[in-house]
Amino acid sequence: MGSMIEVKSVKKAYKKRKTKERITAVNHVSFTVNRGEILGLLGPNGAGKTTTIKMICGLLVPDEGTVVINGYDIKKERLKALRHISAVLEGNRNLYWRLTVRENLEYFAGNRGFGRKDIHSKIEELLSLFRLKKKEHELVNNLSRGMQQKLAIAVAMMADTDIILLDEPTLGLDVETGYEVRELLRYITDKEGKTIIISTHDMPVVQDLCKRTVIINEGKVVTDEQVDNLIKLFETRAYSIKLRSPLSDNQLQLLQEKIPMHDYHDHMLEVTLEQDDDIYILMDILRDKHTKIEKMDRTTVDFEQVFMTLLKGEGYNEKVLSSH
Numbered sequence: 277m278g279s280m281i282e283v284k285s286v287k288k289a290y291k292k293r294k295t296k297e298r299i300t301a302v303n304h305v306s307f308t309v310n311r312g313e314i315l316g317l318l319g320p321n322g323a324g325k326t327t328t329i330k331m332i333c334g335l336l337v338p339d340e341g342t343v344v345i346n347g348y349d350i351k352k353e354r355l356k357a358l359r360h361i362s363a364v365l366e367g368n369r370n371l372y373w374r375l376t377v378r379e380n381l382e383y384f385a386g387n388r389g390f391g392r393k394d395i396h397s398k399i400e401e402l403l404s405l406f407r408l409k410k411k412e413h414e415l416v417n418n419l420s421r422g423m424q425q426k427l428a429i430a431v432a433m434m435a436d437t438d439i440i441l442l443d444e445p446t447l448g449l450d451v452e453t454g455y456e457v458r459e460l461l462r463y464i465t466d467k468e469g470k471t472i473i474i475s476t477h478d479m480p481v482v483q484d485l486c487k488r489t490v491i492i493n494e495g496k497v498v499t500d501e502q503v504d505n506l507i508k509l510f511e512t513r514a515y516s517i518k519l520r521s522p523l524s525d526n527q528l529q530l531l532q533e534k535i536p537m538h539d540y541h542d543h544m545l546e547v548t549l550e551q552d553d554d555i556y557i558l559m560d561i562l563r564d565k566h567t568k569i570e571k572m573d574r575t576t577v578d579f580e581q582v583f584m585t586l587l588k589g590e591g592y593n594e595k596v597l598s599s600h
């Protein structure tokens with residue numbers, strides 16, 4: 277399985293208009309996405325996700341490094357590299373606001389050079405799948421944000437490119453539309469052979485749809501792993517312990533120092549160990565005051581907890597991931 281997208285040590289700084297101060301938004305980020313892979317690009321606000329996506333789809337030129345799409349270097353063979361990409365960006369920039377829903381779909385189908393009959397049936401299929409049939413003659417400008425978002429994804433489907441980049445596809449949608457968009461994303465990700473990057477804060481989207489995740493923080497990659505591996509890894513290290521007696525101040529102090537990822541309230545101790553062997557340290561701390569354990573369970577973790585843990589604490593990620 278060859279790489280479809282290679283992001284090679286890209287760097288991008290912005291100059292602040294007023295102060296002329298330079299902000300490094302993306303700082304030597306590298307990762308690859310294989311053909312047919314669904315990658316979740318995650319990170320807190322301002323981590324550099326949108327900047328990275330814009331460099332992949334050619335909207336921004338990296339200051340350093342390069343992006344290679346299907347073997348074509350975006351700097352040297354821009355048109356060949358970008359031919360296979362559709363991007364759904366914030367603000368639905370891939371739509372024509374003065375055209376109707378149907379006209380947008382027709383325009384992008386025309387671009388692909390489909391025959392008239394094929395265009396018609398494909399548009400009908402998408403209008404019904406995306407529940408936009410009633411709005412087909414409405415101008416994009418007059419659609420709700422959720423509908424615009426659905427249309428932006430439908431347009432990317434219509435263009436039928438090998439690569440689809442989705443920047444925050446469920447951002448700001450109400451619960452129902454968010455759910456609907458997630459189902460549509462599932463439809464897209466199930467389509468064989470498409471290579472997809474989804475940048476999102478929506479953890480269920482990652483857990484449900486993405487096989488691998490690249491997490492960036494302050495412009496740098498902090499994790500590049502299979503989603504399943506991360507969840508398994510954290511499940512083997514997360515415990516929920518019910519104690520018979522309260523912890524002493526000294527025990528709490530030791531926990532703070534040695535098992536920083538913990539939460540303690542009402543005799544319940546929730547811990548996430550950095551390494552498997554830390555269980556012995558934990559037991560030593562409890563034994564110190566003969567604290568009895570009433571019940572101890574492995575905690576099931578969801579991807580949100582994994583994400584939060586990976587972002588917490590300097591050096592924590594290297595420890596967690598290197599010992600795995």
Ligand SMILES: Nc1ncnc2c1ncn2[C@@H]1O[C@H](COP(=O)(O)OP(=O)(O)OP(=O)(O)O)[C@@H](O)[C@H]1O
Binds near residue numbers: 300301322
């Ligand atoms: N046009 C711009 N001019 C100046 N600074 C910018 C510009 N665009 C982004 N930045 C800054 O670059 C950094 C990365 O921004 P970016 O939008 O790539 O992050 P993000 O991970 O997509 O964030 P969010 O999750 O909030 O959308 C931030 O500090 C942001 O303020």
